[in-house]
Amino acid sequence: MKSEISRKEEIQITAAKLFTEKGYNAVSMRDLALALGIKASSLYNHIQSKQEILSLIIITVGEHFTEGILEIINSESGPLEKLKQTIKLHVHISLHYKDAIGCLNSNWHNLEEPDLANLKKMREDYEENVRLLIRACKKDKQLKSLNEEVMLYSVLSTLRSVYQWSNKTEGLNEEELVAELQESLLEGLVEN
């Protein structure tokens, strides 16, 4: 009854790890094949090209973010609660798709068209949604009247790096990490 994992998925999982560690161009099809215990030419029975592997990894995780943020935006909560939900969403994806996110972060510029344009659109839309949330919070006097872009990227850049350092906070479970980040990012570090 357990869901079988196809060779194609196996390739994506291994590739995501290697691409994250060494970079897309630094990983040859021979390297990837060796990590899977087969020959490079055998890979082409499952995928069409090296580029297709990268595309599958990155677009899939990009869609997770897109779906997640839309669900939050369309919910009934207030803007500050939605911002907190965005932090939760980002942590959740970061912990469950670590390698794919690492691959996205390090290798998105190796995507070719039309996937590159597709990803850029998804990323811009995501950023714009968070920007609008921040603006709505400011209007409601729930956030300070600081520069919007500084606030936006303070939050986003921290969230985007979670996959890199979450292994250093292993005393915290997912829920606790979310709570700590919500507090740190929104309420600040300084004791009042």
Next chain:
Amino acid sequence: MKSEISRKEEIQITAAKLFTEKGYNAVSMRDLALALGIKASSLYNHIQSKQEILSLIIITVGEHFTEGILEIINSESGPLEKLKQTIKLHVHISLHYKDAIGCLNSNWHNLEEPDLANLKKMREDYEENVRLLIRACKKDKQLKSLNEEVMLYSVLSTLRSVYQWSNKTEGLNEEELVAELQESLLEGLVEN
């Protein structure tokens, strides 16, 4: 009287830009030479290898961070003021060495030994210094008793991304950007 810029420096400046945009492995010596208006073989009159170019770019900017943080640590200020000075330092370097920092961030894993080990040591020491600052602030009750690693990477990951988005805050000069970041990161975004 103006300081002459050598061809070797010109190569580093152009390479830093290209490496940041496309990635180290995606930029061939032909690409780099073309951007400089010469042939690839001519590059070797000024540098020994492609790897040397990367090393010069990254190690140089790494040393700026190392020198800067040591100056702060050895100053007479209290820990919270030192943390604020670290934010100022990071912004200053981010604005003045944008391409080199981009190159460091995207391509450090393409460094070969012993430069890679050298850079990792610099990075770890830098992180440890900021961690100790945060710990000292907590002990003084100037920072909340949140998870140290979460606080550390909230601050560091935002600072490390400044070069990517500082062009979107062009209404702010350097001093103002520093002030906004000190407020956002330390005091938080939420209105009390």
Next chain:
DNA sequence: GTCTATAAAATGATAGAC
């Protein structure tokens, strides 16, 4: 200091046997 020519190695991908 730049050029042309070229070496030596690595790369993504295909053909065809099993």
Next chain:
DNA sequence: GTCTATCATTTTATAGAC
């Protein structure tokens, strides 16, 4: 589905003329 063998291309780097 995997293999061996191979191709076409690109890569970093060197040698030597100007």
